[in-house]
Amino acid sequence: MYSPFIAVVKYIQYCLKASNSKGHGTHSPFIYNFITKVLNDKRFFYAYESIEKLRTQLITNETVLQIEDFGAGSKKAFTKQRKIKDIATTSLKPKKYAQLLFRMINYYQPKTIIELGTSLGITTAYLATANENATVITMEGSSNIAKVANENFKKLTIQNIQLIQGNFDETLHSTIQPLTQIDFAFLDGNHRYQPTVAYFETILPKLHEHSIVVLDDIHWSKEMEQAWEEIKSHNAVTASIDLFAIGIIFLNKDFKIKQHFTIRY
Template sequence: MHSILAYLKHILIATNQHGVHSPFVYDYLTKCLYVKHQRSKQKYINIFLKSIRYFNTKTLLIVSDSNGLKQIAIQEFPELQFGVPPYDMVFTEASDPKEISEILLKNKEIHNDTVLVVNNIHKSKATELVWKQLQYDRKVTVTIDLFYCGMVFFRKEQAKEHFKIRI
């Protein structure tokens, strides 16, 4: 029930690329997320795979791999390296705040252009709280709430902003 209400709230509040004033986020939406290229019925997997391609990810860490995400990524991008820091992209579940905190604390494992993909940010009130805490972390500059997952960026050259986007 929580997910349904959260989805309805998201649809009412979220915008599309026309409500975005950040060139970085606008380009990400129009050149990546809104491109019709579907590999899976699950939206978070499509977002994940499109983002790997768009950000030209070389090194990837998948913290929670309950759905065989690593195997899917290997099939799509055989040149990816896994578990070799510093990471260009990190995938984790919102239900694991300890892992997220550890990733944020380890400065040598992430860099300015690292993308953190947090799955299931609206699964429960607890995961929404984790998402809110991430938004206020001092290292985080941009967050994008896509409902199915959240994208977190650490770009020092970017003003701190939070977006809710319909996809």
């Protein structure tokens, strides 16, 4: 993880490099539509209120959980204690980005969605409510965090989520093996280079030209930046968008030449 000072420097560099968020000067119709119809969609959707109300409750929840932590890519778990409110404060995706994921699902209407890193289920809830006809398969390493997430799905009466608990290195392949394809993937499970690239390569055979992959925290550390650079350079990737906190990968064959966009958000 970068120090606070380096993180600020990285953000300044991003802002200086990023194009405006209105789509002016964007020649790709696909990316222009993403900017104008998804990124800048200011509508308040029906699901936002109930999910954010639950987030507020989690931020004040003093319950202590025993958490199995596999560390950065470790296969052997160790246990530590954390309060739910601390997990909610540090691990949940801010609503700005969670709601962007909702709008992406709402606009592109993927049917099979994979999430690595359920945490307390807030982002998962956004993914699932954006398209109730989709199946969201979410994966969480800690059994006790997974229990809380399942309770949260029940509170929100969400029916289209399947939660798989276990070490991703052991569960990812078997989870996606029966799937015909993956339409949308959100990778937020491990903030190291090797596991992040490995997870992308594991799901790649199930992706198709209209699939979208979102990587979380692409500027969180040197390793994550390295993973982002390698994944966006992959031969299967035709376009990518850097929004600083997340990176978006497209495999759309309408892009005849690989393109990368850094957009202010």
